[in-house]
Amino acid sequence: MSEQLNRIIVRGGVLSPGELKYICESVESLGLKTISFGSRQDILLPKKVNQEELAQFDKLKIVEANETGVENIVSSYVCADIFPSTSWLTGDRYLYLLEQFNSESKLKINLTDPKQRLVPLFTGNINFIASEHEDYWYLYVRLPDWKKTQMYPALIYSWDLDKIETAIENILQEEPETIEMIFDLVSDAIDTNNRTVDIPLEVPFYPFPYFEGMNKIGMDKYWLGLYWRNNKYDISFLKEMCELCSENKIGKISITPWKSFVVKGIPRESKLVWEKFLGKRGINVRHSMLELNWHIPVANKDALNLKKYLVSNFDQNDISTYGLTFGITDYSKAAYYFTSIVVEKNKQPEMIGNFQTRDTYNLLYAKNFDPNTRQYIMHVQDVDKVELPGLLMELSQLYFDQLGSEIEAEKEAEVQKETTELEVYQCKDCLTIYDEAFGDVTQNIPPETVFNALPESYECSLCEAPKSSFQKVVLVK
Numbered sequence: 001m002s003e004q005l006n007r008i009i010v011r012g013g014v015l016s017p018g019e020l021k022y023i024c025e026s027v028e029s030l031g032l033k034t035i036s037f038g039s040r041q042d043i044l045l046p047k048k049v050n051q052e053e054l055a056q057f058d059k060l061k062i063v064e065a066n067e068t069g070v071e072n073i074v075s076s077y078v079c080a081d082i083f084p085s086t087s088w089l090t091g092d093r094y095l096y097l098l099e100q101f102n103s104e105s106k107l108k109i110n111l112t113d114p115k116q117r118l119v120p121l122f123t124g125n126i127n128f129i130a131s132e133h134e135d136y137w138y139l140y141v142r143l144p145d146w147k148k149t150q151m152y153p154a155l156i157y158s159w160d161l162d163k164i165e166t167a168i169e170n171i172l173q174e175e176p177e178t179i180e181m182i183f184d185l186v187s188d189a190i191d192t193n194n195r196t197v198d199i200p201l202e203v204p205f206y207p208f209p210y211f212e213g214m215n216k217i218g219m220d221k222y223w224l225g226l227y228w229r230n231n232k233y234d235i236s237f238l239k240e241m242c243e244l245c246s247e248n249k250i251g252k253i254s255i256t257p258w259k260s261f262v263v264k265g266i267p268r269e270s271k272l273v274w275e276k277f278l279g280k281r282g283i284n285v286r287h288s289m290l291e292l293n294w295h296i297p298v299a300n301k302d303a304l305n306l307k308k309y310l311v312s313n314f315d316q317n318d319i320s321t322y323g324l325t326f327g328i329t330d331y332s333k334a335a336y337y338f339t340s341i342v343v344e345k346n347k348q349p350e351m352i353g354n355f356q357t358r359d360t361y362n363l364l365y366a367k368n369f370d371p372n373t374r375q376y377i378m379h380v381q382d383v384d385k386v387e388l389p390g391l392l393m394e395l396s397q398l399y400f401d402q403l404g405s406e407i408e409a410e411k412e413a414e415v416q417k418e419t420t421e422l423e424v425y426q427c428k429d430c431l432t433i434y435d436e437a438f439g440d441v442t443q444n445i446p447p448e449t450v451f452n453a454l455p456e457s458y459e460c461s462l463c464e465a466p467k468s469s470f471q472k473v474v475l476v477k
Contacts, residue, residue, distance in 0.1 A: 012075035013041025017245035034232040078254035079116035120338035150179035154194035207323030227260035313389035
């Protein structure tokens, strides 16, 4: 079982060098020498600290071990400018958006770009996912007692994100069971600048990225990713690094959900200084992808040892796992995974007397090995630890075999798309599309409503142009 740790909330996984240095100095004064990172881009203290000691640091939002009701906001800010991204969603845009979330959220919030692969899209209760329309977001909701994620039937305006999330929290006592109930209750409670969902969310498949080492940004900047396999980051190292960031006018440090962090914007002329700094500290910045792509519970020695055992077997057999991610979990955790392959430890059977039983595991893999599909397939059940390496290698081979066929299928789909035409109605003023298949929930127009059946009072959901401003166009899909 994992040790219960105190959590320091880091909104969106983004903090300044000054903030990180303050955190380091604060926990150092408690006699600690290391900190760890959590899967929701928060900071974890490596041992329990009592309430009186924590209370003195009023600048920090600290959630004590076993305390519930306060969650960190996850964001893909860490990926901005260094990995594939939606064109309008820049690093600065993330920072503006994160600033609007002032309240202490009781729900898990994800604020993500669907074109990146490092930060999970659907692991929150409230999942805002960028659309192709500038400053508009899809919203996928999975309240704590819901089994499935449901799509909110409208796109959310950037500056309404916190307003919508707060409204959803305020209606939780009414126990809404469907997304339609949530939409109606939120619409009654607040005014928002929603937009019609005119196309479904498409999440492209990208292999899992390599996120470590010194890498180039543009012509004159670099980004540095650092990963320590034990997830115990030395406080003295972090303080010195924060000072180096300040000297280089680097404004932000960002935590990943993979127990690592990224520093963006290292000037080209300072690259050698940074390399010397890492070298003097003996920091390894070239771990194998076999190590970087695992998600395991923090402070769980059994899970860490199992990972080492499996990685060692992969390494000895010269197995590639490029593009794949792995997770280790146990029966006591809710099954909301975000890795390609999951190793799930079974509950020990209740035995009478001093009998000892072996640990057994299940192996699951995401449909098409893409965790964003949120569909997992059971591969094997109740297998011994010694069987896991061979079975994982078998799944890795299946992934690479399927990868080629997936690429061919995508090519065929592209060819098919070129010959598919879609008739829609488009506003001549702002180019907003009315698709009869989706209707317009922002004006209580249900799906499958033909354009000619719309009332003459119908207006464009974005610019409020009259119905007469819409013209029929044929889109090539």
